[in-house]
Amino acid sequence: MTPDHLVALLCPPLHNPRRRRGGNMAPEKSATVPQFLRGAELVKQGAEARVYRTQFLGRPTIVKERFSKRYRHVALDEKLTRRRTVQEVRSILRCRRAGIPAPAVYFVDYTSHCIFLEEILRSSTVRDHIASTQQSASCTVQELDRDQDRELVQEQELEQLAQQVGQILAKMHDEDVIHGDLTTSNMLLRRSPEDRGSDLVLIDFGLSYISALPEDKGVDLYVLEKAFLSTHPHTEALFQKLLKSYSASSKKSSAVLKKLDEVRLRGRKRSMVG
Amino acid sequence: MNLTQELELFPDHTVTQMLFKEVKNAAELRQSAVDGRINGALINPTMLVNPFQVLVAANKAVHLQLIGKMKTRSLNSEIIFNLSPTNNISEAFKRFGTSDGDESVMLVVVHCKNESQLLEDIAAQVDGRQVPVEDVSWLSDLAKIRKLFKVAPQEETCGTLLDAVVCRMAIKDVM
Numbered sequence: 081m082t083p084d085h086l087v088a089l090l091c092p093p094l095h096n097p098r099r100r101r102g103g104n105m106a107p108e109k110s111a112t113v114p115q116f117l118r119g120a121e122l123v124k125q126g127a128e129a130r131v132y133r134t135q136f137l138g139r140p141t142i143v144k145e146r147f148s149k150r151y152r153h154v155a156l157d158e159k160l161t162r163r164r165t166v167q168e169v170r171s172i173l174r175c176r177r178a179g180i181p182a183p184a185v186y187f188v189d190y191t192s193h194c195i196f197l198e199e200i201l202r203s204s205t206v207r208d209h210i211a212s213t214q215q216s217a218s219c220t221v222q223e224l225d226r227d228q229d230r231e232l233v234q235e236q237e238l239e240q241l242a243q244q245v246g247q248i249l250a251k252m253h254d255e256d257v258i259h260g261d262l263t264t265s266n267m268l269l270r271r272s273p274e275d276r277g278s279d280l281v282l283i284d285f286g287l288s289y290i291s292a293l294p295e296d297k298g299v300d301l302y303v304l305e306k307a308f309l310s311t312h313p314h315t316e317a318l319f320q321k322l323l324k325s326y327s328a329s330s331k332k333s334s335a336v337l338k339k340l341d342e343v344r345l346r347g348r349k350r351s352m353v354g
Numbered sequence: 355m356n357l358t359q360e361l362e363l364f365p366d367h368t369v370t371q372m373l374f375k376e377v378k379n380a381a382e383l384r385q386s387a388v389d390g391r392i393n394g395a396l397i398n399p400t401m402l403v404n405p406f407q408v409l410v411a412a413n414k415a416v417h418l419q420l421i422g423k424m425k426t427r428s429l430n431s432e433i434i435f436n437l438s439p440t441n442n443i444s445e446a447f448k449r450f451g452t453s454d455g456d457e458s459v460m461l462v463v464v465h466c467k468n469e470s471q472l473l474e475d476i477a478a479q480v481d482g483r484q485v486p487v488e489d490v491s492w493l494s495d496l497a498k499i500r501k502l503f504k505v506a507p508q509e510e511t512c513g514t515l516l517d518a519v520v521c522r523m524a525i526k527d528v529m
């Protein structure tokens with residue numbers, strides 16, 4: 081049994097707020113949400129958060145539950161976890177305001193550090209999408225012309241996706257949102273209902289912050305570049321397409337890309353030193 | 355005609371919404387709610403895009419009540435407060451609560467399962483014509499809602515007005 085389950089067992093939900101022991105103690109840590117989540121479907125168990133799929137107020141909902149890292153100081157930990165939760169929902173709203181798709185927020189429980197988000201239906205992560213496209217392309221390499229055509233189509237499709245990613249990140253950076261954890265797992269590709277194209281939805285803003293500095297945006301792209309190239313082999317050209325589209329869409333891209341170059345260089349020097 | 359939804363997080367709390375048009379006794383109803391003779395929240399339906407908004411407000415109100423962190427004095431007033439995008443209590447009441455001359459009223463009751471008698475008794479106090487809760491979308495004053503919640507057209511390119519409203523309600527405490 082996990083410690084969270086124990087907490088849920090030891091502290092049954094309080095249905096009568098007046099029954100709380102000792103009147104003006106710090107607010108109770110509500111065990112209601114963790115208890116509810118035991119009946120939900122676990123989608124992902126991460127190092128700092130668990131992600132669940134469930135129904136909430138009758139709607140398909142994703143719940144992201146941040147939990148403590150045992151080795152950190154309790155009070156400090158509580159503060160950090162809360163800050164991530166707050167940063168996540170603030171940046172989501174900031175993006176949505178600017179017309180950048182991110183899941184709607186339905187409810188936040190700051191006592192158990194849970195965020196209830198709109199479930200993005202008919203979606204897969206960009207990571208899974210690229211991986212499966214690459215795989216089906218390589219299967220057909222030695223077959224007929226028809227399959228080579230298909231391979232070409234898939235390549236074009238991936239290039240289009242890279243362009244979409246470049247555009248959405250340019251827009252996000254123009255709003256001074258630094259994502260802080262850009263990977264292809266933190267972007268969802270949502271298919272439109274009648275299978276007419278698809279759009280991108282950004283998720284996982286727990287490490288995000290607001291900054292206008294080209295350096296911060298450059299580092300954001302550097303993190304993505306590292307993650308992208310190591311997750312998806314042979315995609316150097318594809319990533320260049322992404323950067324090209326970024327620079328075509330962002331008003332302030334040249335300073336950012338200059339910083340990206342500097343950061344890359346620094347990274348290389350560091351790895352040479354060891 | 356009622357719309358009833360159990361709060362999944364709080365299984366012994368159920369929310370029922372009832373929509374009335376051609377209401378003649380709004381002032382009297384409001385007084386009854388203030389005096390505690392109506393155990394429900396009286397809401398101005400022109401500020402609602404969708405009944406989901408009310409569910410989000412009610413869920414948050416029950417949650418805050420259980421952890422002892424409500425900003426207002428009762429569950430019903432907390433529901434009205436939660437509908438508003440700002441932390442100003444009197445403004446929330448003015449815009450989202452029923453006003454004396456109102457001709458339409460959304461009555462919201464948080465209750466235990468199978469309390470149909472209670473619901474009937476509360477509904478009986480309204481001098482008006484009950485219509486399906488879904489009809490609230492015909493009453494919505496979209497221009498006013500967009501203005502109050504500061505929703506620019508670009509936001510509605512990536513989501514609905516309902517999403518925009520609900521997001522602001524859910525996170526107004528940290529904005």
Ligand SMILES: Nc1ncnc2c1ncn2[C@@H]1O[C@H](COP(=O)(O)OP(=O)(O)OP(=O)(O)O)[C@@H](O)[C@H]1O
Nearest residue numbers: 124126128129131142183197198199200265284286
């Ligand atoms: N709103 C959503 N709709 C659909 N699927 C989602 C949604 N949010 C998350 N997911 C799925 O859950 C996975 C994990 O979510 P997320 O990236 O937010 O958590 P995480 O990576 O564990 O967080 P952290 O990096 O903060 O530890 C995503 O890659 C995606 O597959």
Ligand SMILES: [Mg+2]
Nearest residue numbers: 265266283284
């Ligand atoms: Mg992630």
